[in-house]
Amino acid sequence: MTPPFEAFLFMALMLGLTACGTSKNTPLPYMLQPGYSTTYYDRNGDGIVDFEFHELPNSDHYDWALNDRNFDGRYDLRLRYGMTVGYDNVDIPVPRGVPIRRGRLPVVIIDEPPTI
Secondary structure (H helix, E strand, O other): OOHHHHHHHHHHHHHHHOOOOOOOOOHHHHOOOOOOEEEOOOOOOOOOOEEEEOOOOOOOOOOOEEEEEOOOOEEEEEEEOOOOOOOEEEEEEEOOOOOOOOOOOOOOOOOOOOOO
16 A cells, blocks of 8 residues: 555544544433423522433433532532432533422432442
């Protein structure tokens, strides 16, 4: 093979691999299902979202939530309520300008995860 052809093959391979990637904001397939919903809650009444619940009706293994435990405008905990129950530490800004639901949360939450 000639060097220009090898360079062409390398560039074509890199372009192909790059095209296979997805955006961070690309919705997962289950998020496109009819009935999938995201509900926002304000637990301390300051008008800023501090709990976000994601639910696919009639399914028990895709529910998850984001929780702002210290009410500073940033989510710091992702909770999984599906087949794999657990939590992950995150650092995500809470959304602004979304409709906030009043009332009780649809799930049990933890503000202090257990130390392992």
